[in-house]
Amino acid sequence: MTYKEEFITFMVRSGVLTFGNFTTKSGRKTPYFINTGNYKTGAQAAQLGDYYAACMQEHMGSEVTALFGPAYKGIPLVVAAASSLYRNYDRDMPYCFNRKEVKDHGEGGSMVGYKPQDGDVIAIVEDVVTAGTAVRESIELFKHVADVKMAYLFVSVDRMERGTKECSTLDELREDYGITVCPIVTVREIISFLHNRPIDGKVYIDDEMKAKMEAYLAQYGAKA
Secondary structure (H helix, E strand, O other), rough: OHHHHHHHHHHHHHEEHHHHEOOOOOOOEEEEEEOOHHOOOHHHHHHHHHHHHHHHHHHOOOOOOEEOOOOHHHHHHHHHHHHHHHHHHOOOOOEEEEEEEEOOOOOOOEEEEEEOOOOEEEEEOOOOOOOOOOHHHHHHHOOOOOEEEEEEEEEEOOEEOOOOOOHHHHHHHHHHHHOOOEEEEEEEHHHHHOOOOEOOOOOEEHHHHHHHHHHHHHHEEEEO
């Protein structure tokens, strides 16, 4: 299996990718849900880091000087990804993350870990981007930290849904900030791989579920 197919299987087995009837934060009724809060063991964290690192190794240029994980969900992701990049690809990348509340004692400041410098090229590590709020906040945050270029955004899944425009939220971020967005997998790749393919003896996307997911994408999917 490719790392993408392994990752889809991993999400199902971890109870992160589930199917049924759900409501998103924006009020959309969806037949599938991705809950990254269900990752909860050291083994899962290590594997998750490996999938992010594989995606980074495939797409991330040598110009990147540091990785950034937006608080809170991005924090374990950036640590796991940086660890895997070093362990599997001999790429020792500095990483940092932000505090939600700016510290006014000790070293102070809003950043933990590597201290970004003017001229740095940053890759953001996130889980699933819905409205893109955390990413936009991260870009604004860095304007007060150092003069950096936000070059890449790595996410686990591209839901391929419209944001505030007709295009997807990830395409909005591409357009607004010139950032290269790299999902480990897209929802189309999930449908293609899992359709009538059993995982541990169970089929998660049968013809009926596939039809529901296609109908959801027809209603809410990006037009561009």
